[in-house]
Amino acid sequence: MIPAPFNYERPNSPEAALALLTATPDAAFLAGGHSLLTRLKRREERPPLVIDLSGTGLDKIQTTDDGGLIVGAMVSQAELVNAVSEADWTLLKNTGFSAGDPMIRHRGTIVGAMCEADPRGDWAATALALDASVELLLVNSGRHSITYADYLTAPPSEAHLVLSTSLPAQPKNAVQSYSKVKHIAVGWAVASAAIVMSPDHVRIALSGALDAPQRVPTLEQAVVDMVSKTPDAQAVKAVISEALSGLHWQGDRYAPADYRAHRMAVLLEDVISDHLKLLTFS
Amino acid sequence: MSKTLYQGEVKEPDGWVGKALPRMEDSKLLQGQGQYVDDITLPGQLHAVFLRSPHPHADITSIDVSVAESMEGVMACLTGDDFSNTSPIKPNWVLPRAIAKGRPPIAQGRVRYVGEPVVVVIAKSEALARDAADLVKVDYAPLPFVLDQDEALEANAPRLHEDMASNEAALFAPGNGGFDDAAGQAPHRFQFSLRNQRLIPFPIEGRCVNADYEVSTGRMTLYIGHQLPHMIRRMMSEAIDFPENKLRVVSPDVGGGFGAKMHFYQEELIAAIASIKLGRPVKWTERRDEHVAATTHGRDHTMDVDVAVDEDGKFIALRVDSRANIGAYMSSMGSGIPTVNVGLFVMGVYAIPHVEARIRCVYTNTTPVDAYRGAGRPEASYVIERTIDRIGHELGLDPAEIRRRNFLKDDELPRRQPTGAMLDTGRYHHTLAEVVAQSDYEAFRLKQSDTRASGRLLGQGISNYTETCGIGPGQIQAYVGFDRGGYESARVRMLSDGRAVVYSGSHSHGQGHVTTYAQIAADELGVSPDLIEVIQGDTDAVPQGIGTFNSRSVVVGGSAVKVASSRIAERINVLAAHLLQAKQDEVSRNGDVFSVNDGEKSVTLREICKVAWNGHNVPFDFGIGLEETEFYHPKSMSAPYGAHVAQVEIDPRTGELSLDRYVAVDDCGRVINPLLARGQVHGGLAQGIGQALYEDGTPLENGSTPLEPSIPRFDMVPKYESSHTVTESWTNPLGAKGLGEAGTIAAPSAIVNAAIDALWHLGVRELEMPLTPARILAAIEQAQSSGGAK
């Protein structure tokens, strides 16, 4: 578990970091390090140069005028969770509590987790449900912002650094939640759902079982249609079953694919029913 | 033994034995100043890294080490060719008539499991060795392979060892026979299959060895984290024909063993040979991916049960036919653990007129399987405790009631069961009654039926495990082919200042010998335990010994300490009388002061000790000093037992099981230190719960072992409720029985019994461990689709 040899640089600006990346093919950025160091130790990756981003000044959390957040690439999960209010950012708080363990959250960054977008991870689903966007520094095109959803499906082909993520303020009356069935020994999600739900704004992003964390627009629309109607468990079950039917599930010995699919449906039935009740009676 | 046995509960002790003393060895460990083998770096240190087989079965067609060998700092790259004259490692326990295929030090042209060493690179740093290993090129021609023991027994299965007629390595068939006749007449007969899955021992410290051959003296020091320092010395000496008196084994602090650190592995053999070859110390530190692939695994035993009972649910006859996967090669105890350690105990604590067991050990293309905490007895306990529950459910009798009907009675003990197990003492009714009361068993039954209408699935399970532990006697070991002594040593020396040192041949890897042995010696010597130092784990300091396994350290090692200490106490009394010019029975002792005639004349313990060692004023035939060595050799093993109850709730929608209560009442005879005893129970329970609910070391389809075998974490185990009944053993002077493995033996059957109790009415009959939510849900769905309960 010793990485292959590499050189190390700790540049003092994002521009310098990107310049190093373009100067050294196959160089790797190091933020929180949990994914990268694991691959390096297993020698699955052998970058000639590791570029430590900790000196690039990307360690700030800013609050925008409309109540949104801009979270720098080096902000740890724990810092973010401690900085935000429970009332406005329930989803971040919930995610923070169920991701990894305290020591992982202390080093691991939210932007790093978003870039990795591990199918079993937590933060990518949460970012999707929050309509996050990412600010990029592209080697040819300079600074540029795109939605995180687009970044996942069509990342820019040119070399770039993710500087931060922007999390827009959420609808005031929205219910937020992160629900997770833990792969108990390893901490990853067997099934998890990040949800932001108000009468006219529903975001449901899933993780833990799919090729990649993703939103389920058909389910979101179905739920919008159900808000303000009398909650009906059978109807909820039906729309979930319909929405999940087209998705592709991964599995392992502890939780095979068909179990994950089933477990996700049960999780969603419970959470969505709860949220619909809250919205109806609030 | 003539002493009156104590039967009761843990009580306030008169002396040090029985006190819940905090451990004396903790201070350095709490400061991170323990010394584990990897903490030792010697001048001129070299490091070994192994290149291992990625294939479960393959011929090695070529190995090219030329690039690696030429790297700066690389001292040697050794392959099978370099060890073609070194014999395979001899197993330590070879069942009579077993075909023993030991591990070659490094694969000889063919690999037989993923993780088998193929090349060793020795370099000036571990990182360099790792870099060089990357540059070794090995070509393989993969062969058909077999991972499962039942498949390996099929006629056309790939053959592990070509000179064998089949993959069957050993057969053991204990029992008194008569099954067919008895069962043929029986009113009820049930047949079903059970499996103990493969487990990974997973001590947090991996294995580590540092072999230091000194060219100038021809001596070698082997630093190794090991449970049996003297045994590894002997085995190493035999393997490389090294003078045993020039070989010193130092096993400093050991970061957990659980059975995996008592064998003789390829890595220490190679480190020693390489150190001799290179004249420098060679260290190998196991990495976690190597641990799961190359350190022995545990369990992996499939069993078919056939049981016959009468109208009242009393046993008529039991037959167990089972297959144990022992991996690609026979490890040290590989043929003994799944046979003797299982077969003897399949009757548990019950009276069963006819018993037949047949256990076959099978070679497969997997990591060798050997002792893992419990070592055979969990499998035995699982089969009998699951069987009796099954009978109860089938006949509509409560699991507690069916046990009461079949228990051996107190006055039927001591008893040698027809399978050969010697049960010394036990009060099975009493201990079950205790756990039934403590777990609110009857109230849970009511709650279970009250909540069933609303769809809740509650269940409770009992395990009335027994085992025997504290091995020898040696004669029995010889009978079953176990080439290891059955005694344990203690040398106790009282020094001039009235303090004492205990040298023990046993060796703690977390159990707390430093404290328990001091307590035992303290009572004999009449001094406080903090004046007693316990030394272990260095073959140059300690007299010949055996080591720690089979829950033997208190019953055998502790008995040695007690006997040796009591002889010193006697010498102190003799010398006191001499110095006071009185008869021994005229001398009275009050603390450290010995006196006659109500204190008219007195002498202190310290004065006596000083005189003993300067020898100026001692009777000539008294000899010098206060030092005694005892090689305590037990005449019989002890049979601890207990009654555990697990209470669970299963979510019918998800299959998720919540282990809500776990109540353990253990009887390990006399308890030396209740605090440490509780620690042993808890630790065993976590591992037993791990087996029941989470852990699975079954190889993946490609033959590799999963890297993360779901070791229980903080939030995966319940709060344990643990207590003892005390039924002393007559087999040793402490009246003690072993305890270290109880939790692993009891918990799997208690928990699976509870899960099935929750699901029986739905038609679920069997569940395979680990009880993952997916498995439970599938069992519920399958039962429902096939029409539910009859």
Add this chain to the structure above:
Amino acid sequence: MSTPKHAQPEQLSVTLKLDGQMQTQPVDARDLLVTALRSEFGATAPHIGCESGRCGACAVLVDGAPVKSCMMLAVQADGAEVITARGLAEETPEGKALQSAFQEHHALQCGYCTPGMLSSAIGLLRTNLSPSDDDVRQALRGNLCRCTGYEHIIEAVISAAASLSQEGQSA
């Protein structure tokens, strides 16, 4: 297989305040913090259990917070204050109480996971001096112990918290 492009590892210098003492040592760029602490700085209190961030045996305090030292590079700790189990009693207000409670409650057996366990427990006690059973289980779930079954550790942490909060009140 091709020869690695950088056959010679890059050497760097790292300065730590380690258990109260300033120390500078050369390290390789690729050295993990735990490797450098053990090999270069002679600090063997953090233990290597899994090297993959799963077991927590290597946990130390870096600038006051518990960190799995196999999950960062040594160079990343340059200039930091690192406290291992060896320095806990002297360098932290909680160390002594935790160590006594661990001994009193028999919260360690083989002791291999203990240094990491103590570091993690300090992380908890710095935010919560009256942890519940479940608080401890959640806060320490990144640390594996194969010996104790965890219960005695939980008792010890809760007991240390109680004695610390009592001290805090009486001070």
